[in-house]
Amino acid sequence: GAGVSQSPRYKVAKRGQDVALRCDPISGHVSLFWYQQALGQGPEFLTYFQNEAQLDKSGLPSDRFFAERPEGSVSTLKIQRTQQEDSAVYLCASSPRTNLYEQYFGPGTRLTVT
């Protein structure tokens, strides 16, 4: 079946531009996670949604980062006024409600800020 999909797969932005990254979770998965993975690092938690509710945004590095999931399915991670330190792979994962630990990851979006 279809897994988690993310778009675009690659994004190059000039410093100061706004970007929007999309995540389509597995159908029926109520939990959705965003992670940031810098080069040479493991994924770092950004935010968590249960359906449309953003239950945890403690990992968002600054107020330039904003995530939404208005209808409880597709999610968008928006970064305003991008900076070079935002360059990373952004991973989305979804999970069935009954098993939050087994997170199914998307392929990621590689963001490069020049």
Next chain:
Amino acid sequence: AQRVTQPEKLLSVFKGAPVELKCNYSYSGSPELFWYVQYSRQRLQLLLRHISRESIKGFTADLNKGETSFHLKKPFAQEEDSAMYYCALNRGGSNYKLTFGKGTLLTVNP
């Protein structure tokens, strides 16, 4: 705060040799530990978790609370095991947040 340490960035072994990928953690409670794997050009996926105590693709991992370790082992490495391996920790209970280590790149040579 919890932390996961994978001391080896790179690990290279020959096919048929035993392999051990190290993972140490710091957390004062009762965590749940996981190993995730990323094969070349594929997405990150769960390999195994300590609570299930199962062997996946010949890999096992035992949680040692005394040494705060969760090393991943396989007695006879195969070339298809070459991948990036990440150890991850969850604080347990209903907590959902995963803390990942930096990963170890395993290369199994023919």
